[in-house]
Amino acid sequence: MVEILGFYEGDKHCTLTHIPSKTNIHTDAPVDHEGRGESFSPTDLLAAAYGSCLMTVMAIYADKKKLDLGGATFKVVKNMSPAPRQVDSLEVEISLPESLNLIDREILENIALTCPVKLSLNPTIKLPITFNYK
Numbered sequence: 001m002v003e004i005l006g007f008y009e010g011d012k013h014c015t016l017t018h019i020p021s022k023t024n025i026h027t028d029a030p031v032d033h034e035g036r037g038e039s040f041s042p043t044d045l046l047a048a049a050y051g052s053c054l055m056t057v058m059a060i061y062a063d064k065k066k067l068d069l070g071g072a073t074f075k076v077v078k079n080m081s082p083a084p085r086q087v088d089s090l091e092v093e094i095s096l097p098e099s100l101n102l103i104d105r106e107i108l109e110n111i112a113l114t115c116p117v118k119l120s121l122n123p124t125i126k127l128p129i130t131f132n133y134k
Contacts, residue, residue, distance in 0.1 A: 002018070002019070003019040004018055005017045012029035012035045013026065013028050013039070014028075026038075026039040027039055027042055027045065028041065029041060030044075043078060044078065046078075046121075050092070051074045051075070051076040051092060053115040054074060054094060054117075054129070055072065055074050056115070057111050058072075058094075058108045059072075061107065065104065069096060069097065070097070071097060072096050073094070074093065074094045075093045076091070077090070078090055086122075087125050088125065089125060089126035091128050092130070093129075093132065094129065094131050095133070095134050096131065097133065100133060109129075109131055
């Protein structure tokens with residue numbers, strides 16, 4: 001169990017506190033939805049959670065196998081549908097070190113496809129992932 005405390009600041013802004021670490025993050029409604037877009041929107045946090053989950057589960061495997069994922073990056077592009085307003089797709093591009101052998105690449109890619117956030121998302125959301133090795 002993890003507790004997150006939310007406080008509505010007004011003007012479509014929220015402050016969220018991760019109780020175990022006392023870390024704060026802020027949200028704001030996006031400009032195209034009557035906000036100022038000054039921070040992550042709630043659906044931006046969903047996209048960020050998805051990308052960081054993909055990378056985290058791969059890193060757990062890499063640590064166990066003593067693989068170096070240093071310099072790995074990910075980019076998530078969130079697309080919304082107009083009505084009903086919801087996440088339509090989360091397009092992910094993951095760049096991993098070129099030094100990874102073919103077996104480790106395949107294992108890491110399969111691990112990413114089973115991350116907990118992905119498994120928790122509505123199955124109607126399109127989730128294409130591209131893996132690059134640089």
